[in-house]
Amino acid sequence: MSLQADPASLPRLLTGIPVHGAMDLKEHVAIHGEAPFAKRRERRGAGTLIDLVEQAGLLGRGGAAFPAAAKMRAVVGAGRSRIGVRPIVLANAAEGEPASLKDRVLLEGLPHLVLDGGVLAARAVGADELILCIDESAGPALQSATSAIRERERTGGDALKVSIQPVPVGYVSGQESALVNLCSGGPAKPTLTPPMPFQRGVRRRPTLINNAETLAHLALIARYGPQWFRQLGTQAHPGSTLLTLSGAVTHPGVYEIEYGAPLASLIEAAGGTSTPIRAALLGGYAGTWFDGAAISTLALSNDHLAPHDASLGAGIAVLLSQETCPVAETSRVTRWLAGQSAGQCGPCVHGLGAIAGAIEEFAAGTASAETGQRTVRWASQVKGRGACRHPDGVVGFVTSALDVFAEEFADHARHGPCDACSRARELPLPMPIELATAA
Ligand SMILES: Cc1cc2nc3c(=O)[nH]c(=O)nc-3n(C[C@H](O)[C@H](O)[C@H](O)COP(=O)(O)O)c2cc1C
Numbered sequence: 001m002s003l004q005a006d007p008a009s010l011p012r013l014l015t016g017i018p019v020h021g022a023m024d025l026k027e028h029v030a031i032h033g034e035a036p037f038a039k040r041r042e043r044r045g046a047g048t049l050i051d052l053v054e055q056a057g058l059l060g061r062g063g064a065a066f067p068a069a070a071k072m073r074a075v076v077g078a079g080r081s082r083i084g085v086r087p088i089v090l091a092n093a094a095e096g097e098p099a100s101l102k103d104r105v106l107l108e109g110l111p112h113l114v115l116d117g118g119v120l121a122a123r124a125v126g127a128d129e130l131i132l133c134i135d136e137s138a139g140p141a142l143q144s145a146t147s148a149i150r151e152r153e154r155t156g157g158d159a160l161k162v163s164i165q166p167v168p169v170g171y172v173s174g175q176e177s178a179l180v181n182l183c184s185g186g187p188a189k190p191t192l193t194p195p196m197p198f199q200r201g202v203r204r205r206p207t208l209i210n211n212a213e214t215l216a217h218l219a220l221i222a223r224y225g226p227q228w229f230r231q232l233g234t235q236a237h238p239g240s241t242l243l244t245l246s247g248a249v250t251h252p253g254v255y256e257i258e259y260g261a262p263l264a265s266l267i268e269a270a271g272g273t274s275t276p277i278r279a280a281l282l283g284g285y286a287g288t289w290f291d292g293a294a295i296s297t298l299a300l301s302n303d304h305l306a307p308h309d310a311s312l313g314a315g316i317a318v319l320l321s322q323e324t325c326p327v328a329e330t331s332r333v334t335r336w337l338a339g340q341s342a343g344q345c346g347p348c349v350h351g352l353g354a355i356a357g358a359i360e361e362f363a364a365g366t367a368s369a370e371t372g373q374r375t376v377r378w379a380s381q382v383k384g385r386g387a388c389r390h391p392d393g394v395v396g397f398v399t400s401a402l403d404v405f406a407e408e409f410a411d412h413a414r415h416g417p418c419d420a421c422s423r424a425r426e427l428p429l430p431m432p433i434e435l436a437t438a439a
């Protein structure tokens, strides 16, 4: 059944995704039809796409859920104010978050959907260049994207320059100003803003940066319309989203869900939990912990999560089992996150290092009565003080761990490491890291 005929069904983005390799252009067009605004005579109307995106209420899937149409309008406005300067579009598939896989799955299997979205966004904002920024360690995604670009060139091309920028592995490499820096010939490190990328981005040109999944949704909205898009999801958070589910679940992987779906139903669809659950992390390593007992009450949309000061981030849920030690897990991930600082802002470099050290004291059993209060105080001093939001994310992760795992932290402070401290770690990290232990 076509997506149009049954607008409330799933999957949408993942329709027809091959088990291995990439969907080719012919099959992509057979499923979704030709991309609109592609023919020369239609291109002038591409600006109306921004209205469609606005009516759809499309929010960015890169973490901050920023309204996609507002960003596009800002780029159009900046482009108009600088005669002769054409904007650039970046598709962000850097996916620096270790618990996320959705962008590489999308690009690996459905590169033409992302390319359609990028090309359409470029037409809508008047850009003449599209750069796919892809995690350099995501070999199959890089291959699929490269082949898809060649395939499109062989069939006439998209009338704009399309290229790939491999992005060095790193938590902050996918932050938007880091990508601007990288694509302008510098290192993948965030820079001070303003100017914002929409004002002065890659090679000083107005730059639209969207997550790869955001662009894939845009490709479907352009074809099926905003009413279709809103048939799923909530009023405030419409549509479907990709969500990477990992940890203590029978079938971890990337799922497409309707915003507002219960977390419990997603876990059920993934074959259930593989072992009793201590807690769930929503939103990844800039996200929020929830006690395992709360899982049955949680719905997966930012409007449902906002009262808990939480969000889905880039669409991430990790289930932590009761087998592992949450203090040791928090310690290991916090030290890694502190090490991901781009080393440019004092509060980020020193503050995150100090917070990681305090959590390590808990894990090692050397924390004093004041260590918890000190950590919370440092966290409040670091928040909002970086050039990018990396410190804010780490602080959220740590303070919610201190809250949800309060008993375990208190227990470690009193009695030192527990039996579970030495068990295999569950939270994913790209590289092994030595845990600091008591001297
Ligand atoms: C530390 C940090 C890391 C980020 N990493 C990514 C990333 O890997 N991929 C991504 O799409 N957005 C990432 N973002 C968000 C981007 O800065 C930007 O907001 C996003 O790409 C915009 O796309 P969207 O509006 O479609 O969500 C990161 C932000 C921060 C603060």
Ligand code: SF4
Pocket (backbone or CB within 6 Å): 172, 189, 190, 191, 340, 341, 342, 343, 344, 345, 346, 348, 349, 385, 386, 387, 388, 389, 390, 391
């Ligand atoms: S806040 Fe941290 S990660 Fe962000 S730019 Fe400053 S030093 Fe780099």
